[in-house]
Amino acid sequence: MTKKIAPSLMCTDLGHVARDVQALDAAGVDYYHIDIMDGSFVPNFTLGPDFIQAVRKLTNKPLDIHTMVQQPERFVDLFQQAGADMMSIHAEATMNLQGTLTQIKACGMQAGVAINPATPLSVLDYVLPVADYVVLMTVNPGFAGQKFIPEMYQKIAQLKQKITDLHLTTKIEVDGNLGAQTIPQCVKAGADWFVGGTSSVYRARASLADNVAQTRQWLEVK
Numbered sequence: 424m425t426k427k428i429a430p431s432l433m434c435t436d437l438g439h440v441a442r443d444v445q446a447l448d449a450a451g452v453d454y455y456h457i458d459i460m461d462g463s464f465v466p467n468f469t470l471g472p473d474f475i476q477a478v479r480k481l482t483n484k485p486l487d488i489h490t491m492v493q494q495p496e497r498f499v500d501l502f503q504q505a506g507a508d509m510m511s512i513h514a515e516a517t518m519n520l521q522g523t524l525t526q527i528k529a530c531g532m533q534a535g536v537a538i539n540p541a542t543p544l545s546v547l548d549y550v551l552p553v554a555d556y557v558v559l560m561t562v563n564p565g566f567a568g569q570k571f572i573p574e575m576y577q578k579i580a581q582l583k584q585k586i587t588d589l590h591l592t593t594k595i596e597v598d599g600n601l602g603a604q605t606i607p608q609c610v611k612a613g614a615d616w617f618v619g620g621t622s623s624v625y626r627a628r629a630s631l632a633d634n635v636a637q638t639r640q641w642l643e644v645k
């Protein structure tokens with residue numbers, strides 16, 4: 424399966440994390456996306472290292488930490504020790520993007536660069552070779568339940584072209600309002616990995632298992 428689904432655990436029922444992770448594991452999700460917000464880079468707070476540690480005990484699937492924090496280079500060891508397998512940092516949040524990506528890889532994690540909707544792809548020019556994946560935000564980061572920014576379809580396609588031209592294997596992870604209306608177009612544009620929030624995996628009207636199965640169908644567009 425080349426296209427991957429990663430439930431966004433900020434959307435899970437925090438009173439029933441173990442129950443939900445067990446259900447999502449059984450439903451065959453590929454990995455888990457964990458949002459860390461510092462109240463400064465984005466106007467919200469979410470999960471932290473204690474939560475990563477707790478989830479680490481519940482599943483063997485990879486844990487993808489999306490840091491929405493200023494100067495993420497301060498926390499690479501902290502998240503690695505908590506149990507992270509993948510860690511993305513925002514290009515807008517660090518003065519040392521290349522060095523921090525290298526630091527993440529040296530710790531044995533996959534390294535990702537995340538970029539906000541308004542950030543041009545040119546920030547990736549000299550770091551793509553050290554990035555295992557790029558997190559293209561399709562909403563402004565900070566809150567679940569927002570509306571997809573349509574200009575992001577073209578951005579995905581342009582990034583895919585860049586990666587192909589450079590003969591790299593960097594994956595494109597998309598994050599924000601991915602559901603029935605947006606997933607098929609993101610697939611066509613070249614996205615590889617899909618963060619599942621309130622628009623897909625956590626849709627209120629069905630079980631987690633049914634939502635994961637439905638999301639897989641949206642990914643199968645040709």
Ligand SMILES: O=C(CO)[C@H](O)[C@H](O)COP(=O)(O)O
Nearest residue numbers: 431565567568600620621622
């Ligand atoms: O990164 C995020 C918010 O910054 C969330 O992971 C994402 O937005 C959740 O998905 P949805 O938009 O479908 O609720």
